[in-house]
Amino acid sequence: LPYTPFTSDLVGYTHSVAQQLSAQHRLNFIPVHHLEAHILVSRLPARGNVERPRAPRQWFPAFPCLFWKPCLRIFRAGEEETGEQKPRFPFVALVVSGGHTMTVLAMALGKYMVLGSTLDDSIGEAFDKVARLLGVTHVPGGKEVEKLAKRGNCSIIPSPLPHPLVNSRNPRLRNGCDMSFSGLKEHVRRLVESHVNTQAHDEKERALWRSSVAKAFQERAVDHVLQRTARAIDKASAVFGNLTYFVLAGGVASNTYLRDRMRRLADEKGLKVLVPPPKRCTDNAVMVAWAGFERLRLGLFEPPIESKNLTQAVEIRPRWPLGSHWDEQKV
DSSP: OOOOHHHHHHHHHHHHHHHHHHHHHTOOBOOOOHHHHHHHGGGSOOTTOOOOOOOOTTHHHHSOTTTHHHHHHHHHHOOGGGOSOOOOSSEEEEEEOSSOEEEEEEEETTEEEEEEEBSSSOHHHHHHHHHHHTTOOSSSOHHHHHHHHTTOOGGGSSSOOOOTTTTOSOHHHHHSSOBOOHHHHHHHHHHIIIIISOSSSOHHHHHHHHHHHHHHHHHHHHHHHHHHHHHHHHHHHHHOTTOOEEEEESGGGGOHHHHHHHHHHHHHTTOEEEOOOHHHHSSOHHHHHHHHHHHHHTTOSBOOOOGGGTTOOOOOOSSOOSSEETTTSOO
């Protein structure tokens, strides 16, 4: 969620309710990181390819039908849309959403290292801002930009949009895995002002320019992510030579153009790619429940909260790190 006073209050309220449920019904308390949930939903079993969980008997009384039984049905039946393979650790994941853009080395459940992340806007945020520049009022605007791009023609644009960070004076940024989208957005703004929001073209020409700018932006943004993700995969492979899977997750993973490009990249790297269906890419309750279930099976939970501790406040941060950054701590 975007960090605002409203969402801060919302997170605090829902955490308080969860604490009360844990204390009242003697339920185990399972913290779930939002980004981890996006990554782990790719491990949701497929129909017909499922093993039954073997949980210790004492977990059942503490987890009645409120949570355990629905997740047990999901685990047994699976979702036929989510793919046939279950990614084994370690694997590389690209998380692309409205609030985050990062490549992650998933070494084990709860153990992650960020290989690269955005220095400014996320790719989803950049898509939304470009959508507004192009006159799209629908929120989020990423889908509309993707639709516009299908009708575009990049050959009419005088000069290609620049590759972000390739001319950076900092070699770590120039040759690393981190990403940036703010400069790309600024170039789009200039194109819109000079060719879309102008009376020099008739309505048909402006519509073509609008679609072409959307296409140029989408292609360059995906080029940038592709380049940085390829480097991240190479970094991880140098440490874990047995990488088999690549996971694409997050709301922007529903973009067809991005999915196709990432599938080709994974093929080039000899990796099996797993992408959740579009309804599992955007924020959803299933991904959080599944992440909680995976943690439950491994015993990664807190015991039921005591009633006397209900007044303890939760610390709310606008960005809670999923793991340390590669440049700060090597594997």
